[in-house]
Amino acid sequence: MKKLFVHHPLFRLLSPLFSGTLVYLLILLINNNIVQLQETFLGQELYTCIGLAYIIQEFSRFSLLFFEHLKEPKSFILKIVIQLIVSLIMTMILVSSTMYLYFKYILLYEVNIRELYVFNVIFIFITLVYVMLYISHHFLYKINTTKISKEVDAKNAIEEDFLQFRKGINPKLLYESMETMLVLMKDNPDEAEQFLDYFSSVYRYILTKQHRELVPISEELDILNSLVQLFNQLPYRNVIFTSKLYSKHWVLPTTLLTLLERIIRTTIVSEKHSLKILLEEIDDYLKITYSPEEKLNRHLSMGSLKDIVLTYTYYTDQKITITTKGNLKIVDLPKLHYHENSNH
Structure with missing residues (x-):
């Protein structure tokens, strides 16, 4: 033309x-x-x-x-x-x-x-x-x-x-949770009730916070622990999540939840081994570290995080990175600091 x-x-x-x-x-x-x-x-x-x-x-x-x-x-x-x-x-x-x-x-x-x-x-x-x-x-x-x-x-x-609609509904997690709940209701009603509490907490947070620009990381961590408990009831590898954060800062809603879910879903299912995930802060980054045993047809990459990467470009010039160090995989997530006159 x-x-x-x-x-x-x-x-x-x-x-x-x-x-x-x-x-x-x-x-x-x-x-x-x-x-x-x-x-x-x-x-x-x-x-x-x-x-x-x-x-x-x-x-x-x-x-x-x-x-x-x-x-x-x-x-x-x-x-x-x-x-x-x-x-x-x-x-x-x-x-x-x-x-x-x-x-x-x-x-x-x-x-x-x-x-x-x-x-x-x-x-x-x-x-x-x-x-x-x-x-x-x-x-x-x-x-x-x-x-x-x-x-x-x-x-x-x-x-x-x-994408936001799919992220909010998360149909795969929804169906998996409902199916697990049906099984637990027959075998252990008390455990099913506790599972329902985790499920409702996660979905309530996703649906109410997804329209906010930033949330305190403490709120995200509370729901992250519920998500871990939720996945531990699903047919995936048992997750041991540890957080070592010492400062107050902000994060985009559901970012950590999405990262954790994609790490779990790309890891080979095993009843004998646990998946240990460490969240810590070093300088201007949050570091998510875990030992990967990834599926043959699916692994965690920058392509699988493109929605998070795109959203973060509106708030910071620092890049999200995925690196491998020895037998560990590290996801570096930039910290976000809230200011009234800036989005950075």
């Missing part, structure tokens, strides 16, 4: 043939020499008009490229006015010079003012068409770019809303 069709090689080759022929017919019509069409249509004058059309159209195309890459003036309107004036003057010079040389050295007589005027008017019109094509293409491209940008923004907003 950005490249104007007049720069296409096929258009450059064929267009002057048609425009040159049209110029020749117009001149015959103006001079009342239409009878010559039956006698010498493919004559010297036709080839001259086609050749001059090639010269004018290539010059017009070059002027479009030149003014498009010209940085000054900044104003688009002023640049168009200058382009129009320069193009018209140069077209008149090219047409007048070419016709003067043709009449003097080919036809062997002086060109008259009337013939120069006719040729100049016709080829100036061709130059004007080129300039108008450029202007219309510029505004059409601008309008289409704006529309596409709005559509992309709307699409991203819909996708973000859908």
